[in-house]
Amino acid sequence: MANNINKPSLNDDRYAPLLSPWRAKAKVSLVFFIILFFLWYSSRTTGVDFGDLIMGFTNMGQIIDKLFPINMDVLAPAFDRLIETIHMAIIASTFSTIIVVPVSLLAANNITHNWFVYNTTRLIMNILRTIPDVVLAVIFVGIFGTGPIGGIVALFIFSLGILAKLISETVEAIDMQPIEAMRASGANTIQSISYGVMPQVAPQFTSFALYVFEINIRASVVIGLVGAGGIGQLLMSQFSFNNYGAVMTIILVIFIVVVIIEYISTKIREAII
Amino acid sequence: MIEFNDVSLVYPNGHQGLKDVNVTIEDGEFVVIVGLSGAGKSTFIRSINRLVTPTAGELKVGGDNILNYKSKGLRDLRTKVGMIFQSYNLVKRNSVFRNVLAGRLGHTGTVRSVFNFFSKEDKALAYESLKRVNIDEKIYSRADQLSGGQQQRVSIARVLTQKPDYILADEPVASLDPPTSHQVMKYLRRINKEDNITTIVNLHFIDMAMEYADRIIGMRSGEVVFDGPVSEVSEATFEEIYGRSIREDDLRGGAEDGEQHQ
Amino acid sequence: MAFEQPPKKQIPTQKKVKRLSIALALLALYIWTFISIDIEWKEAFNRFASNYNVVVPQLFSPNWARAGEVIEKMIETVFIAYVGSLAAAILAVPLGFLSAINMTNSRVLSTVGKWILSAVRAFPEIILAIMFVVVVGPNPFAGILAIAIGSTGMLGKLYAEILESIDMNVVEAMQANGANKIQIMFHGIIPQVIPEFLSYAIYRFEIDVRASTILGYVGAGGIGTMIFFAYSNRNWSDMGMILLVIIVVVTLIDYGSSYIRKRIV
Numbered sequence A: 001m002a003n004n005i006n007k008p009s010l011n012d013d014r015y016a017p018l019l020s021p022w023r024a025k026a027k028v029s030l031v032f033f034i035i036l037f038f039l040w041y042s043s044r045t046t047g048v049d050f051g052d053l054i055m056g057f058t059n060m061g062q063i064i065d066k067l068f069p070i071n072m073d074v075l076a077p078a079f080d081r082l083i084e085t086i087h088m089a090i091i092a093s094t095f096s097t098i099i100v101v102p103v104s105l106l107a108a109n110n111i112t113h114n115w116f117v118y119n120t121t122r123l124i125m126n127i128l129r130t131i132p133d134v135v136l137a138v139i140f141v142g143i144f145g146t147g148p149i150g151g152i153v154a155l156f157i158f159s160l161g162i163l164a165k166l167i168s169e170t171v172e173a174i175d176m177q178p179i180e181a182m183r184a185s186g187a188n189t190i191q192s193i194s195y196g197v198m199p200q201v202a203p204q205f206t207s208f209a210l211y212v213f214e215i216n217i218r219a220s221v222v223i224g225l226v227g228a229g230g231i232g233q234l235l236m237s238q239f240s241f242n243n244y245g246a247v248m249t250i251i252l253v254i255f256i257v258v259v260i261i262e263y264i265s266t267k268i269r270e271a272i273i
Numbered sequence B: 001m002i003e004f005n006d007v008s009l010v011y012p013n014g015h016q017g018l019k020d021v022n023v024t025i026e027d028g029e030f031v032v033i034v035g036l037s038g039a040g041k042s043t044f045i046r047s048i049n050r051l052v053t054p055t056a057g058e059l060k061v062g063g064d065n066i067l068n069y070k071s072k073g074l075r076d077l078r079t080k081v082g083m084i085f086q087s088y089n090l091v092k093r094n095s096v097f098r099n100v101l102a103g104r105l106g107h108t109g110t111v112r113s114v115f116n117f118f119s120k121e122d123k124a125l126a127y128e129s130l131k132r133v134n135i136d137e138k139i140y141s142r143a144d145q146l147s148g149g150q151q152q153r154v155s156i157a158r159v160l161t162q163k164p165d166y167i168l169a170d171e172p173v174a175s176l177d178p179p180t181s182h183q184v185m186k187y188l189r190r191i192n193k194e195d196n197i198t199t200i201v202n203l204h205f206i207d208m209a210m211e212y213a214d215r216i217i218g219m220r221s222g223e224v225v226f227d228g229p230v231s232e233v234s235e236a237t238f239e240e241i242y243g244r245s246i247r248e249d250d251l252r253g254g255a256e257d258g259e260q261h262q
Numbered sequence C: 001m002a003f004e005q006p007p008k009k010q011i012p013t014q015k016k017v018k019r020l021s022i023a024l025a026l027l028a029l030y031i032w033t034f035i036s037i038d039i040e041w042k043e044a045f046n047r048f049a050s051n052y053n054v055v056v057p058q059l060f061s062p063n064w065a066r067a068g069e070v071i072e073k074m075i076e077t078v079f080i081a082y083v084g085s086l087a088a089a090i091l092a093v094p095l096g097f098l099s100a101i102n103m104t105n106s107r108v109l110s111t112v113g114k115w116i117l118s119a120v121r122a123f124p125e126i127i128l129a130i131m132f133v134v135v136v137g138p139n140p141f142a143g144i145l146a147i148a149i150g151s152t153g154m155l156g157k158l159y160a161e162i163l164e165s166i167d168m169n170v171v172e173a174m175q176a177n178g179a180n181k182i183q184i185m186f187h188g189i190i191p192q193v194i195p196e197f198l199s200y201a202i203y204r205f206e207i208d209v210r211a212s213t214i215l216g217y218v219g220a221g222g223i224g225t226m227i228f229f230a231y232s233n234r235n236w237s238d239m240g241m242i243l244l245v246i247i248v249v250v251t252l253i254d255y256g257s258s259y260i261r262k263r264i265v
Helices: A021-046 A050-058 A061-067 A072-106 A115-130 A133-144 A148-172 A177-184 A189-224 A231-240 A244-272 B041-048 B071-080 B096-107 B110-114 B120-132 B148-161 B178-195 B206-212 B235-242 B255-261 C013-036 C041-059 C064-099 C107-121 C125-136 C140-164 C168-176 C181-218 C224-232 C236-264
Strands: B002-010 B016-025 B030-034 B056-061 B081-084 B166-170 B198-202 B215-220 B223-229
Touching: A021 C064, A072 A115, A072 A148, A072 A189, A072 A231, A072 A244, A072 C013, A115 A148, A115 C236, A133 A148, A133 A189, A133 C041, A133 C181, A133 C224, A133 C236, A148 A189, A177 A189, A177 B081, A177 B096, A189 A231, A189 A244, A189 B096, A189 B110, A189 C125, A231 A244, A231 C125, A244 C107, A244 C125, B002 B041, B016 B041, B016 B223, B030 B041, B030 B178, B030 B206, B041 B056, B041 B166, B041 B198, B071 B081, B071 B096, B081 B148, B096 B120, B096 B148, B120 B148, B148 B178, B166 B178, B178 B198, B178 B206, B215 B235, B223 B235, C041 C236, C064 C107, C064 C140, C064 C181, C064 C224, C064 C236, C107 C140, C125 C140, C125 C181, C140 C181, C168 C181, C181 C224, C181 C236, C224 C236
Parallel strands: B030 B198, B030 B215, B081 B166, B166 B198
Antiparallel strands: B002 B016, B002 B056, B215 B223
16 A cells, blocks of 8 residues: 555645545455454354354344243342342442542552652552453452452452542543642642642542442442352352243343432432533 | 842753842842743742752742752741742632632641641631632632632632742733733732732733832843842833833733722 | 631521431441441451462462463453454444434434433343343353343444534535435445444443453353353462453453554544
């Protein structure tokens, strides 16, 4: 494609090579070809081709056959476990929103001028965010045994990574002028932060805390699958007994709760910002 | 007293901010620094509270060389030196009162201030400062609901609450219209006279410098090129400081309108 | 010299009541949470004391002997995510058009579209994976279906938002020129949205790679299967290897994808 630039053509072609139809078409075709190649390769690796996929979607009706009628007997224990899930999410979200305050300040380059501290904090948080929630759960259930405490610790670490990124980015975007004024009047670092930084990030902070609570509700379902308590644990046990009617009941309960909590949390967040 | 003895400042990028500056400012003076942008006015002012640190020479504030100060000494210095900024530098989401109380931070313990425990005297002082700049009725408004002139008055109140010995004002009227500019300058002038606070103001408007200053210091490319009482200053002096003839935009104008807004 | 105290701040009663009730509700929520959660602190502490040395040091000394197998499974995981997000990127287009009010000009259709999308989003991927494992059996196919459906919910919503923000003047001008619907679609709308559609699809692929790593836990293919076995056998050095591979691959994909997205938009 490189020699296309030197190809004699209309005068302005050379100055706007990206607009040249020939190049654009070649580029689009190349991208398309790459996408198809990966698709072909993926199909070979996973043993699934795109035809199967279309068949799969048309066979959705089978879900109804296998998962219904739902089993209402499981409703009462599902409700108990659900409450435990919500409690786990509340505790984990609370602790992570507290701990994230110092962490996100250390990971904001307008507050932390020490290059080493800033980059180390960021690196640790970036690594935390790559670890899937289930893996965290497996590790902490391994350490604390089955039950909610391993789940809470896993959720805490999981949401700390997400929050640290969101809030340190918010802190980096604040207006630094009032902080300059406070430093100029003899305020120390902690005072400048609590008078200059905190008021500026408070609305986003509350909004992100609610957002993380939403995420934790979903994640605590997943985390329960490995025995870390909550409704996920019940779901996994019914699933491993092939008790599909009960599985579907639990799924519906989770669905309804997630919808309700997302609705409330969205309304509150809209009211704050 | 503020004494600059052979003070120079070279920024890390090699730019010379100040060059062999020798200036003495007596207590209670109202000094206006003039010069084009980039002439070193801001560097001069910010050296006095060490927002920037000169690289050579000796700078005495109240008899003590401040260039050796480390964190604690620096904070003590800054509690004595109030500063007013071009863009007011208020926390926009906070109330006027909270912004003014922030002037007391340097005098308040960390724990007390984090939990918002200010003494009754501090609160009364903050309210009194607001009254002195006639903005006490906005005490519980959010700072971003005020006009530019009102915000600058709040920032003056913040400095007053700090009870400083010196006030530095870095282009305090550059973002304001002519009538409000005069209003702000009048407040600064009045505070200077009533409280005997040494005041140093950066301006690039010739007419305002002439109207409010006791003494004018002219700067060009980091050097002091003029220093004398306002009575010695003429248009030719400014042409020398600026290195070019005077233009329309070197004047703020509108002195008469300012009276109506008082 | 004593100055006058500032006047007290006037807060409307309604606001006071509102603040007080929010505070009380929060307090009640926390009391309820800490009273009713069933944590045996002592036992948890004992287990921590005895398990810590079994788990943590092993986790940090990964079993390199299984690196090959783990990497192979991780590649399968990435491909599950790839096929799933590609399918979602395509499926989300009609749903995005259906939900964008300026495309259908029908409040009913757009609301129906948005409801479908948010209903789909409410299912965590792992739940979808369980459902598809029940329907199509425990294999990567179930995982791909779960990723495809789950991602459609988010991509459809984002696509609809992009469509609702496009410059409709171009479309009107083309209508005035007598272009038909298909022509408007391909020459007026698609060119405006394609970079952002692509960018979001790639972003979703990033998320899907993370999501796919756990699907195998319920039998839906990929590295999750290995997590399941390593956990069942309490083989923490295998787990360390799995974790290492996931961290490296996910980081690489994040970097690659944000590089590509910067070039597109």
